[in-house]
Amino acid sequence: MNIDDYCPVSEALNFFNRKWILCILMDIFRGKKHFSEFQEANPQLSNNTLSETLKYMEKVSLIKKVNVNEKTRNKTEYYLTQKGCNLQDIVYTTRACL
Numbered sequence: 001m002n003i004d005d006y007c008p009v010s011e012a013l014n015f016f017n018r019k020w021i022l023c024i025l026m027d028i029f030r031g032k033k034h035f036s037e038f039q040e041a042n043p044q045l046s047n048n049t050l051s052e053t054l055k056y057m058e059k060v061s062l063i064k065k066v067n068v069n070e071k072t073r074n075k076t077e078y079y080l081t082q083k084g085c086n087l088q089d090i091v092y093t094t095r096a097c098l
Helices: 008-016 021-029 035-041 047-059 082-097
Strands: 063-069 074-080
Touching: 021 035, 021 047, 021 074, 021 082, 035 047, 047 063, 047 074, 074 082
Parallel strands: none
Antiparallel strands: 063 074
16 A cells, blocks of 8 residues: 555645646636636637546546536536545645745
């Protein structure tokens, strides 16, 4: 067994290894939940990269994707899972130390 198997900080660092995860997490912490809001907040982030990053975050259970049926169209919203919420303290504590 190595440290990655039980250390939450090590696990968090593995998630943040991907370039855009921290930016998207910060956006969700600030209340953004739509693809277009993530694009607007990160204009240098391509659609493909954003889509791949959201899929990865869903795959590792940081976020969940919810399809909301509005009157004339479906909208997708992204919410933090409990695992994603648990990263909030680590993100803000780390940010305060920089």
